[in-house]
Amino acid sequence: ALARHTALRDGALRKLADLQRFRDEYFDQRARALTDGVAAARVRDYDQFIARIGDAIDQQRAELVRLEATRAQALAQWQALERRRKAFDVLAARHAETERLREGRAERKVEDEHAARIARDRGR
Numbered sequence: 001a002l003a004r005h006t007a008l009r010d011g012a013l014r015k016l017a018d019l020q021r022f023r024d025e026y027f028d029q030r031a032r033a034l035t036d037g038v039a040a041a042r043v044r045d046y047d048q049f050i051a052r053i054g055d056a057i058d059q060q061r062a063e064l065v066r067l068e069a070t071r072a073q074a075l076a077q078w079q080a081l082e083r084r085r086k087a088f089d090v091l092a093a094r095h096a097e098t099e100r101l102r103e104g105r106a107e108r109k110v111e112d113e114h115a116a117r118i119a120r121d122r123g124r
Helices: 002-036 040-123
Strands: none
Touching: 002 040
């Protein structure tokens, strides 16, 4: 889930960068048109189109904020799950160590009892 949210956020960042680059290109075209002495109606068309691109940029920024929040939630959820997984790993390791020690004590007890029996049998 985190990877999906990251990919969505990254896609939104690329789209925002594309829109900003597109707007900058139109600003440059508008400036060249003014230098070339284009009609006022054409300049007005550039201004209207640049304004629409500006609206699209604002919408994309809002979408990016939303995606960042969703990604942050996914990251927090992943971190919580990772902490829980690590806690279970610690518990499993502790259990394995406790079991290993218990088995070792049981083996020593059997060996001690066997040695005591041998010593007792030799003493007879």
